[in-house]
Amino acid sequence: MLVLAQLAGLFALLSMLAIGGGAGIIPEMQRAVVDVHHWMTGPQFLAIFALSRAAPGPGSLIAMLVGQQAAGLPGALVAAVAMFGPSSLLAYLAARFWLRGAAGEGWRGRVQRALAPVAVGLTLAAGIALMRGTEHGLIAWGFSALAAAVLTLTELNPGVMALAGAAVFLAAALLR
């Protein structure tokens, strides 16, 4: 029971701190999961992080993997509900608030034009921050740059690119 309460508290708090996307709370999550609660080791956390990035669906489902490792299926459930429940309610309220603002079309248009460049900048920022991460080696830099170019200039399915990434890394590991 104590572990479930800890999971609920941790992920409800982290979720409320995640303004501007989930990637920003990863260091704090790692500290709590590895150093404070000892639910898993550092390398294990890094691996489930990579898994949460590669698997389809929201990367923030990493919360569920932490819960699963800490307290089995009930832990996974509690972590997911704490991570997504309150924030989903807020997103719903934000959508209602935004729709009600439809009265002033000019006002909405201007907010839209002002937010678009910030959103574009934040998207680029997420990529840049991940590339600058210490675990991003030379091959990773090269492949990330290649993927960015190919996916910008062609209509290639991103899933194909992800599989190519796995193949390239495995080949590089074999040659080393």
Next chain:
Amino acid sequence: MSARPSLPALYRAFLAVGTFSVGGGLAAWIRREIATKRGWIDDSQFLTAYALCQLVPGATNVNLAVFLGTELRGGPGGLAALAGLMTVPVGLFLALGTLYFALDGSPAGRIVAIALAGMGASAVGMMISIGLRLGRRNVRHATGIAVAALTAFLVGWERINLILALALLIPFSLALHWRAK
């Protein structure tokens, strides 16, 4: 905005997002399914929803599903989108997590970790490409480009505190864009 989608159609669209978004970059998949393929919203509406959802606490992509579902079909639409997005990944994450911890420390586990790193590198590139594509279509004037570049630099390169960055950049962008037509 074209015809409102039915709730099952909304569920299926986000089911596709949740199933096929291998390698991350979920926002791009949502844009692909909801705006590009089905035309339920246009790019400008997508970008606004995306930016607003960054401001709402929580996982941006999940917020985006709830937000767009609510925008298209009210509260039930938000629930349908959320359910669609989560159906496949929840089961898959639990299965993959179980498998990973079972393999951990074995040679097979090492191979899996390397493959995951390669997929991660691709996901990083995809993130950059989403930004470039969205920027190419929606940020054309010099003011917008400057704001986007400044945002990318401060948050991505300098990694200044995100809440602080947004508290500075959004009013700044609003002020710059308020008088422009």
